[in-house]
Amino acid sequence: MSVARFLGLDLGGTNIKVAIVETADDMPLPRVVSTAQHATHAERGPQGVTDRLIEVGTATIEQSGAVDAAGLGVPGLFERDTGRIVLFPNLPGPWPGHSLRDPIADALGVPTALINDARAFVLAEGTVGAGRGCHTLVGLTLGTGIGGGIMIDGHIQLGEFGTGSEVGHQIIVPDGPLCGCGNRGCVEALAKAEALAELAGQPDAATVYRLAAMGDAECLAAINTVAGYIGIGLANVVTLLGPSCIVIGGGIAAAGELVLGPIRDAMRSHVTLAPAERVSVVPAELGKWAGAIGAALAGRNQLDVRAR
Numbered sequence: 001m002s003v004a005r006f007l008g009l010d011l012g013g014t015n016i017k018v019a020i021v022e023t024a025d026d027m028p029l030p031r032v033v034s035t036a037q038h039a040t041h042a043e044r045g046p047q048g049v050t051d052r053l054i055e056v057g058t059a060t061i062e063q064s065g066a067v068d069a070a071g072l073g074v075p076g077l078f079e080r081d082t083g084r085i086v087l088f089p090n091l092p093g094p095w096p097g098h099s100l101r102d103p104i105a106d107a108l109g110v111p112t113a114l115i116n117d118a119r120a121f122v123l124a125e126g127t128v129g130a131g132r133g134c135h136t137l138v139g140l141t142l143g144t145g146i147g148g149g150i151m152i153d154g155h156i157q158l159g160e161f162g163t164g165s166e167v168g169h170q171i172i173v174p175d176g177p178l179c180g181c182g183n184r185g186c187v188e189a190l191a192k193a194e195a196l197a198e199l200a201g202q203p204d205a206a207t208v209y210r211l212a213a214m215g216d217a218e219c220l221a222a223i224n225t226v227a228g229y230i231g232i233g234l235a236n237v238v239t240l241l242g243p244s245c246i247v248i249g250g251g252i253a254a255a256g257e258l259v260l261g262p263i264r265d266a267m268r269s270h271v272t273l274a275p276a277e278r279v280s281v282v283p284a285e286l287g288k289w290a291g292a293i294g295a296a297l298a299g300r301n302q303l304d305v306r307a308r
Contacts, residue, residue: 007110016052029127029128029223071298083100090144111303117141124289136150138167170236190229223255
């Protein structure tokens with residue numbers, strides 16, 4: 001039996017999450033061998049964070065054994081061909097133009113793929129998580145921002161320019177609040193955790209969930225408003241793609257049916273051209289490790305492409 005091993009690194013503003021994933025011909029699904037978490041030290045800036053990723057990746061390989069490829073999930077946009085960063089909105093420092101992929105690949109000594117962290121989440125959940133077995137899958141991560149991705153036949157869809165699958169940046173209210181992407185009225189601007197807390201008049205989203213579970217009318221109303229915006233965005237995706245499954249993860253989804261129920265109802269109320277009741281809306285299964293697992297799978301997929 002030939003076993004292949006892959007390293008996944010998920011770069012966050014606070015922590016770098018790590019996963020080792022194995023595949024083999026007789027394994028029905030990839031297997032997660034180990035996970036770990038290390039401080040990012042984002043204040044060190046682009047070169048310091050790059051060095052930190054190399055340090056964490058090298059130490060993981062030394063401890064866990066050789067890998068065939070690696071993947072890095074990143075919280076922003078990058079040039080697909082060069083591996084240079086285009087936009088990292090939540091990490092300090094002059095990131096645009098910084099070369100991230102190639103120094104890490106050179107240091108680790110294996111082919112290394114870059115993948116947006118939300119797309120990594122979708123790849124993981126669609127391969128070994130809540131969306132496994134789905135032919136057409138949509139994923140959404142709800143939290144500080146709203147990321148997303150589309151996976152068809154096991155492949156993340158990025159479109160012609162490598163920037164596709166941005167489910168959270170559909171414009172729902174054209175004259176709505178300014179979004180970090182530069183547009184107004186995106187799903188993210190209307191429904192991110194900060195927007196939910198502001199609607200409810202609370203300091204943070206966690207407080208909104210806690211009070212809503214106790215029956216607080218203002219918090220329940222805020223959740224329903226935010227769920228309505230998310231539901232419209234998902235209804236658009238259902239109409240365009242007809243997915244069989246939508247997986248929702250991130251902080252807002254931790255509230256369970258308190259949030260998922262209104263999102264599901266809002267989505268179904270706006271779908272008329274597809275059997276909306278047959279579209280599953282389910283919580284993610286892999287928790288905080290989804291991004292690292294998806295990054296490892298992105299490394300596997302890049303190796304498969306090179307082998308063809």
